[in-house]
Amino acid sequence: MAQINRGRVSDPAQAALSGSHNEAPGSAGGNLTTTRRVLLLLEALPIGERLGAFNRVRNGILQRYLDEDRGLLRKSHIDERRRWVPLFLLNDFARYWRTMAVDFAYKQFDRGNQGYALRSIKRGVSRRLLFSSGLLACFWCDPEISKNENQEPNTQCLIDCLVTFLSLTPLERVALFFVVQMKTSDSEFPRNTAIALFSAYDDFIGLLNDPEKRKHLDELRPEDEKADMVFKEARTMRTHFRLAIQGMFLDKESPLHQHSIEKGVF
Amino acid sequence: MALIGFLTGALKLGNFKEALHLMNGTSMTAGELSALRLHELPVLISALPKLNLEQFHYISVHAPSRFSADEEDGVIDLLRQIPERCPIIIHPDTIHAPGKWAGFGSQLAIENMDRRKTDGQGVEELCRWFEQLPSARMCFDLAHAHQCDRTMTEAFRILLQFKDRIRQLHISELDSTGHHFPLSYGSMQAFSEIASLIPAEAPAILESLNPLQGEDEDIQRVWIEREAGRAMRAIDPRGMISDALVSSAQATLSSTAFSA
Numbered sequence: 001m002a003q004i005n006r007g008r009v010s011d012p013a014q015a016a017l018s019g020s021h022n023e024a025p026g027s028a029g030g031n032l033t034t035t036r037r038v039l040l041l042l043e044a045l046p047i048g049e050r051l052g053a054f055n056r057v058r059n060g061i062l063q064r065y066l067d068e069d070r071g072l073l074r075k076s077h078i079d080e081r082r083r084w085v086p087l088f089l090l091n092d093f094a095r096y097w098r099t100m101a102v103d104f105a106y107k108q109f110d111r112g113n114q115g116y117a118l119r120s121i122k123r124g125v126s127r128r129l130l131f132s133s134g135l136l137a138c139f140w141c142d143p144e145i146s147k148n149e150n151q152e153p154n155t156q157c158l159i160d161c162l163v164t165f166l167s168l169t170p171l172e173r174v175a176l177f178f179v180v181q182m183k184t185s186d187s188e189f190p191r192n193t194a195i196a197l198f199s200a201y202d203d204f205i206g207l208l209n210d211p212e213k214r215k216h217l218d219e220l221r222p223e224d225e226k227a228d229m230v231f232k233e234a235r236t237m238r239t240h241f242r243l244a245i246q247g248m249f250l251d252k253e254s255p256l257h258q259h260s261i262e263k264g265v266f
Numbered sequence: 267m268a269l270i271g272f273l274t275g276a277l278k279l280g281n282f283k284e285a286l287h288l289m290n291g292t293s294m295t296a297g298e299l300s301a302l303r304l305h306e307l308p309v310l311i312s313a314l315p316k317l318n319l320e321q322f323h324y325i326s327v328h329a330p331s332r333f334s335a336d337e338e339d340g341v342i343d344l345l346r347q348i349p350e351r352c353p354i355i356i357h358p359d360t361i362h363a364p365g366k367w368a369g370f371g372s373q374l375a376i377e378n379m380d381r382r383k384t385d386g387q388g389v390e391e392l393c394r395w396f397e398q399l400p401s402a403r404m405c406f407d408l409a410h411a412h413q414c415d416r417t418m419t420e421a422f423r424i425l426l427q428f429k430d431r432i433r434q435l436h437i438s439e440l441d442s443t444g445h446h447f448p449l450s451y452g453s454m455q456a457f458s459e460i461a462s463l464i465p466a467e468a469p470a471i472l473e474s475l476n477p478l479q480g481e482d483e484d485i486q487r488v489w490i491e492r493e494a495g496r497a498m499r500a501i502d503p504r505g506m507i508s509d510a511l512v513s514s515a516q517a518t519l520s521s522t523a524f525s526a
Contacts, residue, residue, distance in 0.1 A: 056414070
């Protein structure tokens with residue numbers, strides 16, 4: 001709160017000043033509305049002790065995503081498997097991620113490359129984590145992934161599952177996934193992938209926490225980045241993080257592999 | 267067949283005798299005697315032994331919804347005169363000293379609250395009350411839960427957490443300012459989404475405000491039956507019957523009412 005009062009926290013969606021986070025998903029609200037709505041789900045926290053308004057808005061948004069997803073919770077006519085993954089929600093998370101990527105390219109032009117290096121690293125690590133944790137939240141609705149034996153095929157149970165999971169921070173969501181997998185699998189895959197992912201993220205936090213390196217990256221011009229040692233270090237940790245995330249979702253040993261191919265890609 | 271009936275104050279505001287008289291000519295098998303306003307409690311307590319409640323298999327009493335800490339002992343003394351078989355429904359925010367209420371044990375049923383209240387709405391807040399009054403049962407108010415969370419997710423959570431504590435239900439329509447009305451189709455639909463989790467044996471008490479107060483008694487009784495039928499459909503674990511059937515049944519009921 002003190003940081004907000006002192007104006008040290010920047011507007012998360014500063015490109016425009018209108019729109020509402022709880023506009024219906026899928027409406028023609030534009031990038032700002034999508035961004036606000038998705039950020040409310042993925043990283044917002046209520047301030048104060050009375051959580052009613054926050055919970056009502058969040059539950060209401062989730063209900064729209066679930067109720068208007070026609071095939072959700074239905075069994076496939078091919079293999080009788082129930083679809084637990086909310087695709088409407090997943091597609092909006094994906095839209096947000098792609099919007100951010102397009103916006104990044106746009107800002108390069110709009111801001112004359114100012115802050116390019118730092119934004120590039122943040123997009124590849126912290127923003128990638130945020131999207132990944134959203135994708136994971138959608139897959140977490142499948143009891144085979146969450147290992148939740150009490151999961152019931154109704155909207156309220158899915159909202160409860162999503163709210164509980166989304167109430168964690170993005171890092172905690174990923175950590176919970178690995179903890180559950182490590183407890184229920186003999187494979188070394190979850191442990192090794194978790195170590196790679198969290199080590200890379202730890203390096204990233206260490207770098208951003210270094211005021212000199214952060215300032216250096218913020219002021220680095222694109223033409224100088226190739227020879228720049230700080231950028232090289234940042235780029236290496238970004239690559240490590242990307243490979244760990246890719247492994248988490250796409251490795252054939254990952255329980256997320258099938259969902260990632262079927263629902264995340266095609 | 268589940269027990270169903272009305273809160274007397276919903277049928278006839280401030281007059282439980284007239285409300286009971288109205289229910290006497292109906293198929294209602296449960297009732298809740300309202301003493302929501304503090305001054306109604308001594309009147310109700312003194313009348314209680316003489317009331318004809320033969321038609322009801324279940325009767326509860328709603329404690330006053332507002333009293334000061336100084337008035338709390340007097341309220342408790344009056345409520346102690348209620349037979350143990352009659353549950354006492356209480357709003358948690360009215361309780362000043364929880365320890366004083368522990369003696370009621372499982373006769374006390376704590377009700378989940380609406381949005382106007384600052385406590386007792388969701389699972390976590392209710393848990394704190396049941397920690398202080400561990401033997402207390404619960405009155406699950408579907409309208410309050412629906413008003414707090416239109417998605418019924420909190421209602422779902424309450425049922426998962428407190429299913430075994432539920433002593434009775436409150437059913438009605440509630441607007442955003444906390445006023446009770448007859449059930450709307452939207453509320454019925456919302457209630458039906460969690461109906462499979464509601465304990466089948468829990469008596470259903472309707473708080474739908476009787477819109478026909480002062481009209482012909484037979485007409486009021488038809489409305490009572492119809493509203494009770496709508497409530498039963500809303501909490502039928504097999505799911506709600508289709509709109510077409512509801513309309514058809516209503517049309518039949520209306521024609522019966524006016525030919526009576």
